[in-house]
Each structure stands twice: as structure tokens, then as C-alpha cells.
Amino acid sequence: MTGFTLPTSRPVTQAWGAEFDDWDGDGVVDYPGGFYHSIGWDGHNGIDYGCFVGDPVEAVADGVVTFAGDAGNWHAILSGGGNAILIEHPEYGVQTEYLHLSEWLVQAGDTVRRGQVIARSGKTGAATAAHLHLGMLKIRGYNLADRWRGRIDPTPYLYGSLNPDYAAAAVGPQGTITSQSEEDDMGILDEPITREGGGPLNGKPTTLRAVVANFDANVHYTREAIKGTVAATVTALLTTKISRAGGATGQTDLLSTLAYLDANLDKLDAKQILDPSAVQAAVSAAADAALKDITITLSNAPGAAAEGAK
Ligand SMILES: [Zn+2]
Secondary structure, X not given: OOOOOOOOOOOEEEOOOOOOOOOOOOOOOOOOOOHHHXXXXXXXXXXXXXXXXXXXXXXXXXXXXXXXXXXXXXXXXXXXXXXXXXXXXXXXXXXXXXXXXXXXXXXXXXXXXXXXXXXXXXXXXXXXXXXXXXXXXXOOOOOOOOOOOOOEOOHHHHHOOOOHHHHHHOEOOOOOEOOOOHHHHHHHHHOEEEOOOOOOOOOOEEEHHHHXXXXXXXXXXXXXXXXXXXXXXXXXXXXXXXXXXXXXXXXXXXXXXXXXXXXXXXXXXXXXXXXXXXXXHHHHXXXXXXXXXXXXXXXXXXXXXXXXXX
């Protein structure tokens, strides 16, 4: 029993049981009562992850591949899923499906391990954009005609005590259980709650567990986004055009100015006119004086032009 893992590190974009009524996101209700209800389902019957085409997709648990290929419109379970994989996990009595893949990297009959890369994500089959749909059915006793099309909620398996990453989070740092009843906690996690505060899912039911899972995935995403923004800001600052107010002509940027100061420091030092620390002090003073009257124009902020620095 090695437990479960997530099929990708991408964020959850549609949780189990989610419903939506605006097909194209234009703010107009296309399906009063919800899209899934309009086709006889009770809601989204799996978990969607915001993958791009080509992201690695991992098996969520040890198992045996029972199908890998194009499910077309003929496969009893996977029909409409495009390039798809079905894996049985006998230890847990369930099977998992991975839909809309760009390619499959395993074959029917293969034994796979938890976390093994089995496919690349894509947008094949009934998908309007690239994403990974992860679904779960029992191995026996599922009913493809029910209002989930035979699927069960994978959330407790992927984000519960069967996933070592999340099982650790359910206890305190010292390994102590953080509440009197872990079972009560688990129950609260799965109580239906309603989203409020705007956004496309406003008013839609979900669970704390789904929200936490989504948040966890988004933290990673946000961290990467912040790193990108900081790098872009530094680059923008260094390449911002500046002009000298004291009569000197032409524009330059901070990066060129720093390079110029650096080059001239070396030149003075080589001539040995002054000792290095005096040169440094002189250049420093010159730089201070030059910067004192400098006018900075933020080229990427048209409304904030020509603000005096210092
Ligand atoms: Zn889906």
C-alpha cells in the first residue's frame, strides 16, 4: 500500500461536483440550472487540472494499465475522452482514467508505479482547451447510467490520508493529531459549502477539501508568477530611459550609466592619478551629483512621465 499522489502539479481548474452555467465565459447564462444538469449529470464527474499540451502526467497509484490509446466514440467507459488511459488499482478497489492526452507512454498490460509518468497532457476528445481530466470508478459495481456516469469522487483518495503528502498535513509538526477527533475533521472537510464573493464559481457548492487542494496547487503557481514579476521589474528598472536635466543631451538607461561609471573607475585607477579609494570616492561623488538632477521617465508607465528623482 504505497498510497496515492497527484497526477500533476498544475492547479485544479474544476473540482469534483462543480457546475457552471456560462459556457463561453461572456457573463451570459447559457445553461440555466447548470451545464452538467442539462445533460443529466449531477456535476463535473472528475477533477480537471490546468495543464498545457505536453505536461507530464503521473499515475496516481500503483496499478495495471487496462487501456491506453484513442478512446474515440466506442470505448464503453472512456468514450469522448480522446487519447486516454485507464488503470486498475486492485489494492484500493478503484480504477482511474486520464483523459484528453496528447500522447500515451504506456500500453495495456503494463504495470505502473505511483508517480510514474504515463502520458503527456493535451486537448484531444471532448475538450475545448488543454487540460487533464482525472476520473475514478470502482473496479466492480459501477453504473455508467447513473448521474455521475459511474464515477466516484477521487478527492478523498488524492487529497486524504491515503496520500502521504496530505496525511502528514493532517497531523501536527510533532506528529500529534491536532484535534480530538480526526474523523470529525475529515467529515468537516467533505461537508458541502458554498463559494461566495464573486468570480465564475460564485454560489457554486464545493467542499473545504476541494478548496484546500486548489489553494495548495495555486500557491506553487503564484510563487512562480511572483518570481517572474520581480525579474521583469528589475529588468524594466535597469532599462528605463533616463535623461539628464542639467543640460546634457540624449537619453540613456540605468544599466548603461552603471556600466559607464564602472569603466571609468578602472581607467582612473590604471593611471594612478589618485589612490583607488580616493578615485572611488570621487566617482561616487560625481555619480551622486549626476543623479541629483536626473529626470527619470518611466517608459512603461505613460501617465507617470518626467518625475524628478531626489
Ligand atoms: Zn473534466
